[in-house]
Amino acid sequence: MKLFNQVTGSDLKFSEDIDVADKLRKKLLGKRYLIVLDDVWDTTTWDDLTRPFPEGEKGIRILLTTRQQKVAFHGKCNTDPLNLRLLRPEESWELLEKRAFGEESCPDELLNVGKEIAENCKGLPLVADLIAGVIAGREKTKSVWLEIRNNLNSFILKSEVDVMKVIELSYDHLPHHLKPCLIYLASFPKDRAMDKDELKRCWHAEGLVEQTGMKSVEEVMEVYFDNLISSSLVIAFNEIGDEATCQIHDLVHDFCLLKAREEYLFGRVSSSGPYSSSHLMPRTVNIDDDKEHFDLNNFILFSSKMKRHLCSLMITGNEMEDLLSDASHLRNLRLLRVLTLLPCL
The missing domain is CATH 1.10.8 (Helicase, Ruva Protein; domain 3)
Incomplete structure (x- = not known):
């Protein structure tokens, strides 16, 4: 009804007795027009909205915008969808x-x-x-x-249009099993391209992906990765070949960090910053190393609670792996599945 009123300039109220699609089709018959359908989320909505518009007639154009690639390809007519790039x-x-x-x-x-x-x-x-x-x-x-x-x-x-709400809308439309896979991307530092194969290994080690039906775990991870790209929340680089990488925008990274803290999926701490080991018990911890202030005696990684929960550890720093090796504390992390050491950029 809203679309009908916008197109015709009417102010009709909804009634079950009115076939809105048929009424709109008759109203537009023989006319030239451009219809803009903005931010369509699923193929069913596209099919319902386009039913009144006759196919193949000259002078008729429908412009579709969507964050979902499957919707774009479902609605395409004579040309492939245009993927909007980031601004230079x-x-x-x-x-x-x-x-x-x-x-x-x-x-x-x-x-x-x-x-x-x-x-x-x-x-x-x-x-x-x-x-x-x-x-x-x-x-x-x-x-x-x-x-x-x-x-x-x-x-x-602080802006009137909350960017986080825009991102959350995309996040809410993800299938449940993809949400932790997206959030996991924020365990990597900002502005760092993530190797696709490394990311999939981490997903697998963390137990975020399981074999389903006739598909292997590797095939399922490939589907997960493609679906995240399709959601427009993840940016892919060099998709073909051995150097495939991906990245998320800084604001998506911030959003995922907030979600990670809500779900106790992982936390980010500094070797010199304040922390509270009483409530920080995530499965995954990212550590930003500051060797100058590193204190082995009170560092959060070696708390008894952390040893009982930690499954994945990522350390960013040029010197910290030597300190950990010398202290031989990693052997006490009995549940540790993933260890990633990243140099400072």
Whole structure:
């Protein structure tokens, strides 16, 4: 009924006696039109919405946007779906500049910091648009723009359109078995491309994937990986060949960390930072090593509670593996299945 009213300019109320699809089809018969169906989530919805529109008639176009590849391919007609890429830094800057200054050019003193802000949007159009709105409504001075650059995430989260809610909508539409696989990606550091094969080995070791039906575990993991790519939450690089990698956007990474803490799936701690071993008992722990402040006697990894729960350990640091080896503490982690040592970038 809402679609009918939008197309016809009517204000009809819903009634079971009205065949809305047939009424809309008759209303549009013989006319030229463009229909935009935005953010369609499943193929059934597409089929229901497009039933009133005759196929193959000239002058008729339907534009579909979706976050699901299967919906895009289901709805395609003569051409393949267009996969929208991330914005390049210069494109993000063009958007920011237009929103902030209209037809005028950015002053020279704001140019460098403005381009740094654009770079920090990491190519996500929604983020670029939100920050452009923040910039447009504030004083155009270098001190203000530096504040925005240094506190980008806080400005995003305070915006009227909550980016996390947009991400959560995509997350909620994932099948239940894919959610922990997505969250696990946040156990890797931000801005680090993840090797596809390494990721699948971790999934398998963590027990996140099981053999189903006639498919092997390897085949199931491949399906899981493809489905996460299809959801648009995961970005794939070099999909063909031996160097296949993937990555998640910084904001998706933040979202997954929040979910991980809610579900006690994993935690991130620093060797020098504060912690509470009384409540931190996840299956997976990521450690950011700071050798200068490393204290073997009070480090969280070696608490008795951690030894009883820890299944996966990822350490980021250039020196910490030597300290662990010398201390011989890893042998006490009896449930440990995955150990990953990553050098600092």
